Amino acid sequence: MTTNKNGSTARGPNKKKRVVVLGAGGQTGRTVLTRLGSEPSIIATGVCRNALTAAPLRAAGLDVRSGNVLDQAERARLIGDADVIVNLASASSLWGQARIEDRGVIDAIFDSTEARLIHFSSVAVYGTCVDPSRNTYERPRPDAPYGRDKLNLERYAERKRRHAGGSRRLVILRMGHVYGAEQWVSRFVLDRVNTAFRLPFDGALPSNAVHVANVAAAVAKLVRDDSVEGTFNLVDPGQSTWRQVFDWNTKTVGVAAVPGMSTAMSERLKEAFRTRAAMPVPVAIARDVTGWLKSLPMSLAGAAPSLRDLLLSTMSTLKYPALEQKILAVYGEMSVRRMTEPLPIKNETWLLSEAAPGPMVDFEPERDMPRERGMSAADALVRWYRGYSSPDSLFAEENGATAVATPTYS
Amino acid sequence: MSSRTRLGIIGAGGVVAGFHLPVLAALDSVEVRWVADLDKRRASEVAQRFHVSEVVTDVAQASDVDAVLVATPVGSRVSLIDVVASRRWHAFCEKPFASSVADHERMLATLKKAGCHAGIGLVRRFYTSTRSARHVVASQILGPVESVLAGEGIRARKFGRGEWFQSDPKASGGGVFAETGTHLVDQVFNVLDVERADLQQCRQERVNGLEMDTRLTASLLLRPTKQAVPLTMGVSRLHDIYNGIVVRCKNGEVRLPLDPEAAVDLFDQHGAKVGTFPGAPKPGIYAAIREEWLDFLAGMKTPGSADTGLMTTRFIGEVYARATVRARQVEAAQ
Numbered sequence: 001m002t003t004n005k006n007g008s009t010a011r012g013p014n015k016k017k018r019v020v021v022l023g024a025g026g027q028t029g030r031t032v033l034t035r036l037g038s039e040p041s042i043i044a045t046g047v048c049r050n051a052l053t054a055a056p057l058r059a060a061g062l063d064v065r066s067g068n069v070l071d072q073a074e075r076a077r078l079i080g081d082a083d084v085i086v087n088l089a090s091a092s093s094l095w096g097q098a099r100i101e102d103r104g105v106i107d108a109i110f111d112s113t114e115a116r117l118i119h120f121s122s123v124a125v126y127g128t129c130v131d132p133s134r135n136t137y138e139r140p141r142p143d144a145p146y147g148r149d150k151l152n153l154e155r156y157a158e159r160k161r162r163h164a165g166g167s168r169r170l171v172i173l174r175m176g177h178v179y180g181a182e183q184w185v186s187r188f189v190l191d192r193v194n195t196a197f198r199l200p201f202d203g204a205l206p207s208n209a210v211h212v213a214n215v216a217a218a219v220a221k222l223v224r225d226d227s228v229e230g231t232f233n234l235v236d237p238g239q240s241t242w243r244q245v246f247d248w249n250t251k252t253v254g255v256a257a258v259p260g261m262s263t264a265m266s267e268r269l270k271e272a273f274r275t276r277a278a279m280p281v282p283v284a285i286a287r288d289v290t291g292w293l294k295s296l297p298m299s300l301a302g303a304a305p306s307l308r309d310l311l312l313s314t315m316s317t318l319k320y321p322a323l324e325q326k327i328l329a330v331y332g333e334m335s336v337r338r339m340t341e342p343l344p345i346k347n348e349t350w351l352l353s354e355a356a357p358g359p360m361v362d363f364e365p366e367r368d369m370p371r372e373r374g375m376s377a378a379d380a381l382v383r384w385y386r387g388y389s390s391p392d393s394l395f396a397e398e399n400g401a402t403a404v405a406t407p408t409y410s
Numbered sequence: 411m412s413s414r415t416r417l418g419i420i421g422a423g424g425v426v427a428g429f430h431l432p433v434l435a436a437l438d439s440v441e442v443r444w445v446a447d448l449d450k451r452r453a454s455e456v457a458q459r460f461h462v463s464e465v466v467t468d469v470a471q472a473s474d475v476d477a478v479l480v481a482t483p484v485g486s487r488v489s490l491i492d493v494v495a496s497r498r499w500h501a502f503c504e505k506p507f508a509s510s511v512a513d514h515e516r517m518l519a520t521l522k523k524a525g526c527h528a529g530i531g532l533v534r535r536f537y538t539s540t541r542s543a544r545h546v547v548a549s550q551i552l553g554p555v556e557s558v559l560a561g562e563g564i565r566a567r568k569f570g571r572g573e574w575f576q577s578d579p580k581a582s583g584g585g586v587f588a589e590t591g592t593h594l595v596d597q598v599f600n601v602l603d604v605e606r607a608d609l610q611q612c613r614q615e616r617v618n619g620l621e622m623d624t625r626l627t628a629s630l631l632l633r634p635t636k637q638a639v640p641l642t643m644g645v646s647r648l649h650d651i652y653n654g655i656v657v658r659c660k661n662g663e664v665r666l667p668l669d670p671e672a673a674v675d676l677f678d679q680h681g682a683k684v685g686t687f688p689g690a691p692k693p694g695i696y697a698a699i700r701e702e703w704l705d706f707l708a709g710m711k712t713p714g715s716a717d718t719g720l721m722t723t724r725f726i727g728e729v730y731a732r733a734t735v736r737a738r739q740v741e742a743a744q
Contacts, residue, residue: 025567049568051577055617056565056648058740092568182565182650384650391559391652394644395611395625 019223020082020115021046022105023089024064025053028178028215032086033062035216035366042223047078070104075112082115084223095145102153110160116169117157118222123176123208123233123356125151129273130208130353137231137358143277154231169229171222173361176235177350179245180212180367181380188348189249190385192258198344199351200269202260203243206355210235211248211367213377221363232361239355248367252378253385265344266352273349298334414441415707418472418499420490421481422447422456425504430479431460433699439707444472469493477502477527477710483581484509484588491517495524500713502529502706506592506726507718509583514723518714527713529706532722534597534670536698536705542674542687543601543657543666548634552676553660555632555639558602560655562594562668563646566622577620584730585621587614591645594668596722598630598641598655601666605633607641607725614733615648618740623648626729670694 021033024046036044046064048054054066067074069089079085087109091101109117123130124147125140135141142148154172161170179185210218214236222228240248246258261269276284301308315324345351367377375383386393417440419426426445434440444464447453453465466472470493477500480490484506494501501521507530508514521528534540547555563586575581582589599607612626623646630641644651657664662684663677671694676685690697709716 027567051618051620052566052647053568055620055622059615059617059622059648059738064740388650388652391561391642391654391656394559394561394652395627395642 016041016043017083017223018043018045018081019084019086020079021086021088022069022079023087024048024057024062026088026090027183028175028212029088030057030060030062030182031180031212032088032216032219033057033064034060035213035220036086036223037062039220039224042220069108070101072112075108079109079113079115082113085109085113085115085117086219086223087117087119095149099149099152102149103156106153106157106160110164110168114167116171116226117161118171118173118219119154119157121154121172121174121231122147122150123174123235125154125174126353126356127277129270129277129349130356131274131277132354132357134278135357169226171228172231173218173222173234174231174356174358175215176208176210176233176356178212178215179209179249180377181384183212185209185245186249186381186385189246189258190253190255190389193250193255196344197258198261198265199242199246199258200261200266200345201242201263201352202266203241203246205242205352206239207242207245208233208235208350208353208356209240209242209245211365211377213366213369214363217366218361218363222361230359232359233356234361235356236367237360237363237365239360242351249381252381254382261344269345270352273352277349295334298331414439415477415710416440416475417442418469418475418478419445419456419462419481420447420469420478420494421504422449422453423481426479426481427456427459429695429699430481430703431456433696433703434479435460437700437703440703443475446472470497475499477706480504481531483575483578484583485575485578485581488513488517491520495520495526498524498526500527500529500706500710502531502703503718504531505596505719506583506588506723507720508723509588510727511720511724514718514720518718518720522714525713527706527710527716528718529702529709529716530718531702532593532596532600532719533695533698533702534593534668535600536701537597537670537694538690538698539666539670539672539674539687540597540601543655543664544603546664546674546676546687547601547657547659548603550659552662552664554635554637555602555657555659557640557642557658558598558630558656559642559652559658560594560598561644561646561652562590563623563644563648563653564650566647579619579621582620583726585614585616585624586647587621587624587645587729588726590647591624591643592719592722592726594643594645594655595725596719597668598643599721601655601657602630602639603633604630604721605636606631607721609725609728609732612729612733614730614735616735616737618738621730622646624729624733626733628725670698 019036019042021029023029024033025048029046033044033046036042044063046057046062047069048064048066049068051066054064057064065078067078069075069078087105089105091098093101125142126135127141127143127147140151142151157170161168177185215234218234250257301311417434419442422445434442442462444466445453445457445462446466446469448467450465450467457465464473478494479502480487481504482490487508491501508517518528576589579585608629610627610629614621615623625644628641630639632639653668655666662679665675671689671692673689674687675683678684
């Protein structure tokens with residue numbers, strides 16, 4: 001038996017482990033907390049920032065503490081008795097404040113507990129469009145603020161671990177794109193059914209996606225196995241393709257599949273996104289500023305009526321029809337360029353990524369497990385989808401819809 | 411003497427700093443004189459950000475103004491309005507206006523007696539989309555209304571650090587239906603031009619006394635046609651539910667999203683989209699808040715002329731009083 005910094009005692013090898021999940025109120029937290037709570041050797045407790053965020057978890061019968069782990073006076077109550085801490089927390093403040101808060105959580109864990117830490121990062125550290133020719137496991141090169149912040153926080157956690165000496169154990173999980181009930185990828189997929197959206201390469205590329213049930217399964221495995229340390233990617237075992245992810249969602253809820261994009265357009269998109277992702281920041285800024293400067297004369301004439309009038313008066317005075325025609329032609333071309341979207345996908349660069357490089361967490365997937373621990377993943381997706389997509393579900397009972405009351409006025 | 415309306419701000423919370431003050435700072439016809447909050451530090455931060463010189467913790471001691479924005483939790487309003495009325499200040503109250511019909515009527519009577527105008531921050535009345543939907547319904551181009559469905563809510567996830575008034579049943583008026591559902595209820599009443607609303611079935615889920623989910627059916631009497639139509643509504647912080655208002659008519663459907671910038675879509679009986687009314691250009695919420703302030707300022711000339719949402723308050727009160735409640739009382743985890 002060993003004593004923690006706050007005086008509590010850690011449990012021996014045959015006792016249950018106390019696992020505290022920070023950020024339990026977030027996207028994946030509830031599933032992780034529920035899954036951990038089903039393990040006979042684990043006492044799982046979630047931590048949420050306040051009673052409001054904790055309420056849905058409490059309503060579901062989960063064990064939750066609410067409070068601010070950044071507050072020194074609260075730390076002992078919130079995390080002091082943890083044997084393992086799963087850090088899913090991510091600040092929602094503005095940028096600098098968010099970095100302060102995220103680091104503050106790491107500080108709280110290392111300074112106030114002896115717990116083993118399972119820290120969640122993201123495959124975004126490899127960039128918005130993963131290109132293994134320039135983004136390696138050892139040297140990830142994020143190209144956007146989110147990925148940079150995540151990598152920064154990983155390195156901060158590593159420094160804290162080294163500073164704490166060899167006794168502290170740390171697992172960093174670079175989580176992929178999460179799908180399943182209440183997850184953003186599934187919402188993305190289902191919102192694109194019956195629209196003009198087309199799936200690049202017909203979904204043949206590796207997705208770096210992970211079902212939320214698999215996130216929970218991986219965490220459970222890592223909690224059980226104390227020997228695992230290091231940094232791993234967390235994606236569906238075997239690496240699902242986008243077609244597999246998209247089809248799982250559409251087939252499960254019973255809607256049309258999302259059609260594929262032509263290979264030619266897909267290649268064009270991939271080239272454009274990879275080039276953009278690989279562009280050094282100064283070059284990208286120079287390119288964007290140049291484009292803006294080129295648009296200035298016309299946009300200025302449009303935005304400044306007095307200048308436009310001066311231009312028209314000048315043209316009348318010059319009596320130079322060829323120049324007038326040239327100006328009209330340039331204006332017409334610029335107008336068309338502004339209106340035309342050259343690429344059918346602007347922001348979903350992750351659809352054209354290659355597989356995240358480096359080791360993956362080894363675990364048994366649970367997405368398709370039969371209904372043993374509550375609702376199956378498929379049932380949960382269907383229920384969630386119907387809930388948010390159909391107004392007729394607003395007063396539906398669990399096993400069927402309640403009839404809408406008939407009017408009472410004569 | 412300045413021709414600008416002098417304003418005081420009571421309550422330095424997020425809705426003031428994030429929405430009202432940016433709009434008021436850009437209105438040439440008003441001058442914000444002071445910010446009041448029990449938390450002096452918070453009031454000072456907000457005042458500094460918006461170049462307001464005076465900060466107070468006791469409204470009774472604040473310098474004289476023409477009108478105030480009352481943006482404190484609804485559970486604290488009644489006594490504040492007594493102070494406001496005693497100073498003869500017009501009052502623009504954030505929603506919900508009051509926790510109960512009795513409080514609502516008392517506050518209105520207090521302000522009326524003092525000759526003060528009362529306004530309410532039910533900003534969705536000023537959304538382009540709300541107006542478009544109201545026109546479509548009134549015109550009956552899709553035929554008479556047959557039913558209405560309205561929902562708002564997602565599972566509570568990120569609400570910042572620390573407890574705030576929305577975690578307190580008393581301060582928030584009961585929970586999500588009073589705090590957030592006020593907007594949805596009033597928006598439905600506005601779009602349909604409802605004369606009367608009668609609750610029929612209602613169930614709520616509460617956690618430690620805080621209402622987190624309400625589902626109901628009701629009957630709405632429409633003013634123009636004297637027609638009765640059924641309403642199905644849900645407001646939730648426990649689940650991701652349908653967000654929007656759907657007005658089902660004999661020949662089609664009007665779908666109104668809750669985002670002020672979103673478009674209102676019309677569908678025929680077969681589900682095909684047949685028309686779109688664009689929403690407000692970005693940032694739509696600021697345009698709507700600006701309009702509601704201009705409406706309030708104009709209304710100061712005829713105190714008591716505004717609809718402060720008494721029917722909404724009555725309906726919400728009835729919901730809390732008659733709901734079948736599933737309550738979970740949870741001890742904090744040890």
